[in-house]
Amino acid sequence: MRIALKVDVDTLRGTQEGVxxxxxxxxxxxAGATFLxxxxxxxxxxxxxxxxxxxFVAKVMRTSVGANYGLRTLMYGTLLPGPDIGRxxxxxxxxxxxxxxxxxxxxxxxxxxxxxxxxxxxxWTRREMxxxxxxxxxxxxxxxxxxxxxxxxxxxxxxxYEEELELDYCSDSRGHGPFLPAMGGxxxxxxxxxxxxxxxxxxxxxxxxxxxxxxxxxxxxxxRPPEHGHVYTLHAxxxxxxxxPAFEALLQGWRTRGFELTSVGxxxxxxxxxxxxxxxxRLDEFPxxxxxxxxxxxxxxxxx
Numbered sequence: 259m260r261i262a263l264k265v266d267v268d269t270l271r272g273t274q275e276g277v278x279x280x281x282x283x284x285x286x287x288x289a290g291a292t293f294l295x296x297x298x299x300x301x302x303x304x305x306x307x308x309x310x311x312x313x314f315v316a317k318v319m320r321t322s323v324g325a326n327y328g329l330r331t332l333m334y335g336t337l338l339p340g341p342d343i344g345r346x347x348x349x350x351x352x353x354x355x356x357x358x359x360x361x362x363x364x365x366x367x368x369x370x371x372x373x374x375x376x377x378x379x380x381x382w383t384r385r386e387m388x389x390x391x392x393x394x395x396x397x398x399x400x401x402x403x404x405x406x407x408x409x410x411x412x413x414x415x416x417x418x419y420e421e422e423l424e425l426d427y428c429s430d431s432r433g434h435g436p437f438l439p440a441m442g443g444x445x446x447x448x449x450x451x452x453x454x455x456x457x458x459x460x461x462x463x464x465x466x467x468x469x470x471x472x473x474x475x476x477x478x479x480x481x482r483p484p485e486h487g488h489v490y491t492l493h494a495x496x497x498x499x500x501x502x503p504a505f506e507a508l509l510q511g512w513r514t515r516g517f518e519l520t521s522v523g524x525x526x527x528x529x530x531x532x533x534x535x536x537x538x539x540r541l542d543e544f545p546x547x548x549x550x551x552x553x554x555x556x557x558x559x560x561x562x
Contacts, residue, residue: 260487261480261512262522263291264406264429264453267494268368270300271331273347276498281357283502287509289519292429293354294364294406297344297393301335301369302327327495335369344393351397360521362404366390372409375416376541376550383415391423404523406430410453410551412539414442421448427526429453432544433554435484436529439539440558449531450539451522452554453491455479458501460546473507480512486525487518536560 265280267273277293284291334340344351355361365371366389375383387405394402405420407430417439420428425448431439433452438445455476461467467475480488492498497505512519538555 259483259516260518260520260525261483262451262487262489262520262525263289264489264491264522265291265293265494265498266364266406266408266491267293267295268364268408269296269302269327269331269495270334270341270343270346271328272494272498273343273350276494276496277350277354279502280492280494280498280505281354281359283506283509284359284519285357287506287513287519289509290359290521290524291519292360292362292404292406292522293351294362294404294429295343295351295394296364296366296368296408297390297397298342298366299335299340300331300343301340301367302331303334303336303338303340304369305373306332306336340367344397348397355398360404360523361394361398361402362406363387363390363394363402364406365408366393368408371407372411375407375411375413378413378415380415380418383413384419387416387419404428407552409549410544411549412541412552414444417441417446417448417539418444421446424448426523427451427529429489429522431539431552431554433537435554436486436525436534437537437554438531438534440536440560441539445536445558445560447531449526449529449534450554451486451489451525454484454488455490456546457491457493458504459493459496460544464546469501469504472501473504473511476508477511477515480515480517483517486528487520489522489525 427449431452536558540555541550
């Protein structure tokens with residue numbers, strides 16, 4: 259009975275304020291976690307151009323984006339220049355490592371990756387990933403061993419580069435259990451450990467779920483974990499700030515039910531990659547989140 263906690267860190271404010279709050283809370287509850295960092299410019303304000311995408315305005319209204327991110331962050335990349343997160347908040351990132359948590363790469367420019375990667379070529383994809391990986395090395399003094407794609411947005415070139423880098427594992431997708439991804443007629447050997455539970459911002463405002471009862475909803479969905487345990491993705495800008503009380507209620511509820519709270523890397527250490535099933539990685543719609551995400555698709559038959 260395990261819950262692996264994956265913390266996506268998207269913004270400068272989330273890194274400077276949400277991350278330290280989460281570190282303190284997780285240590286208080288003796289919980290492990292994997293922190294995935296955005297390492298380049300914070301261009302959060304540019305996400306507002308998604309206003310014409312189906313479902314985007316509804317999600318903004320449901321999840322109080324202004325209250326969660328703050329006006330200044332919502333102007334980065336438009337009315338204000340986008341600050342360099344890695345340059346400004348490297349100390350906060352290193353503090354995560356020093357506290358004993360797993361650290362990895364989320365992205366270089368969160369908005370740019372999320373908006374464009376599905377349509378970009380190998381050169382563009384490698385450049386974005388290389389910028390993030392190089393900055394991670396500068397900050398931590400060692401190579402990153404894991405990657406979790408911003409917004410669960412991926413393409414076949416990113417999978418190929420993850421395999422080339424020989425990363426220990428990646429968590430770029432949504433699904434139900436660890437697998438080897440197949441895309442574009444090729445099977446990739448870097449294990450995917452997908453997020454298996456919905457996020458708080460996907461639940462709040464839908465089906466009677468509020469900030470007051472969302473923890474209870476996630477706890478109910480956690481009751482029957484898959485073989486290798488659940489993976490729950492939280493955000494430094496949400497669970498580390500406005501939704502910190504709801505997240506603490508979640509931690510307490512999981513502990514009461516006997517769950518071990520750990521990192522995604524801990525799940526990887528219990529896997530034999532050669533024995534993992536191969537599943538198609540497909541882009542499709544996901545409840546509560548606009549756009550198409552990288553999803554664990556059908557089981558694939560692989561000949562030797």
